[in-house]
Amino acid sequence: SRSFHGNNRLLTSQIISYYESINQCKTELPEYFNFASDVLDEWARLEKDGRKPANPAFWWVNDEGEEVKWSFEELGSLSRKAANVLSGACGLQRGDRVIAVLPRVPEWWLLNVACMRTGIVLIPGTSQLTAKDISYRLQASKAKCIITSDTLAPAVESVLPGSQFLKSKLIVGQGSRAGWLNLKELL
Secondary structure (H helix, E strand, O other), X not given: OOEEOOEEOOOHHHHHHXXXXXXXXOOOOOOOOOHHHHHHHHHHHHHHOOOOOOOOOEEEEOOOOOEEEEOHHHHHHHHHHHHHHHHHHOOOOOOOEEEEEOOOOXXXXXXXXXXXXXXXXXXXXXXXXXXXHHHHHHHHHOOOEEEEEOOOXXXXXXXXXXXXXXXXXXXXXXXXXXXXXXXXXXX
């Protein structure tokens, strides 16, 4: 048994038992499952009701020691706002594809959860992708939105004219850029 911030977690044997019951069809599986609403929102509710100790759902620290720490409730709320940005301002719908060319900043995880919430397919890309890599991914996936940081936007922008499916461009960062929506402002 292992403890994290004083909260006893399920023992390994309990977890194995649960998965065995699923494999033997003894546990009813939901017809539809959404991690964001079925797990994250449930943990937030338990935390809010005082039935689960407050532990960070997300804790990010950069090389300079800056921290971002979100509770389950905060991550849930922020991801709902981000989901509204994707479906509202960006005009995306369930099944649409979005490419994220971002370093691993907090917004990367936030957008992952937002995409889970809405049924939008996230195609992650690292900041090391070349223009040729990005162009290929845009065309092969028929992505309707691209998300990148303000520092990577110039490189990404160089391949956008050839993308016939792209509807919206979302920038993560402090800066603004002509023709791009800014995630922080929209949140």
